[in-house]
Amino acid sequence: MRIAFVGKGGSGKTTSAAVFSRYLAELGRPVLAIDADINQHLGQALGYDGPPPRALGSDLPWLKDHLRGTNPRIASAAAMIKTTPPGRGSLLLDLDPDGELLQRFSVQAGGVRHLVTGEFDEADIGVSCYHSRPARWSCTSTTSSTAPASTWSST
Ligand SMILES: Nc1ncnc2c1ncn2[C@@H]1O[C@H](COP(=O)(O)OP(=O)(O)OP(=O)(O)O)[C@@H](O)[C@H]1O
Numbered sequence: 001m002r003i004a005f006v007g008k009g010g011s012g013k014t015t016s017a018a019v020f021s022r023y024l025a026e027l028g029r030p031v032l033a034i035d036a037d038i039n040q041h042l043g044q045a046l047g048y049d050g051p052p053p054r055a056l057g058s059d060l061p062w063l064k065d066h067l068r069g070t071n072p073r074i075a076s077a078a079a080m081i082k083t084t085p086p087g088r089g090s091l092l093l094d095l096d097p098d099g100e101l102l103q104r105f106s107v108q109a110g111g112v113r114h115l116v117t118g119e120f121d122e123a124d125i126g127v128s129c130y131h132s133r134p135a136r137w138s139c140t141s142t143t144s145s146t147a148p149a150s151t152w153s154s155t
């Protein structure tokens with residue numbers, strides 16, 4: 001299940017996402033909390049005070065290459081554009097904490113596995129989430145599943 005916390009500035013998105021994520025984690029559910037907010041404070045709200053996690057947007061070539069997997073329709077990471085859909089052979093972001101993507105980008109924060117998209121720049125402001133730079137691969141703030149290794153598609 002994917003759950004997004006959206007709303008106007010200062011409406012409580014980050015606080016709600018943090019509290020809800022921690023609640024699910026306390027219930028023993030696998031949770032992946034992704035901060036795609038312009039103000040990247042979810043880690044802090046989760047109680048995390050370690051070094052900042054590596055941002056998904058900081059290494060898009062690696063991320064694209066990983067997600068295209070062995071999909072024969074996508075010749076290279078460079079050929080992958082914002083709207084390229086996944087297909088046979090593509091990898092999707094999953095909740096396996098030992099998976100390559102979570103090992104590379106996530107940290108453990110307040111009992112919750114946590115990812116950040118990274119800061120937005122000028123060109124990202126005012127565009128829809130679907131097309132915005134760091135969030136283009138992951139529009140949700142929080143995703144959780146009752147299944148240990150269920151996957152979800154990034155957009
Ligand atoms: N349910 C609540 N009751 C009272 N205050 C709240 C509640 N939820 C959040 N707040 C407070 O409102 C302020 C804004 O909350 P938060 O940072 O979660 O909003 P946001 O939508 O993520 O903001 P931004 O758009 O700046 O990212 C914070 O000071 C937070 O402590």
Ligand SMILES: [Mg+2]
Nearest residue numbers: 013014037039
């Ligand atoms: Mg916020």
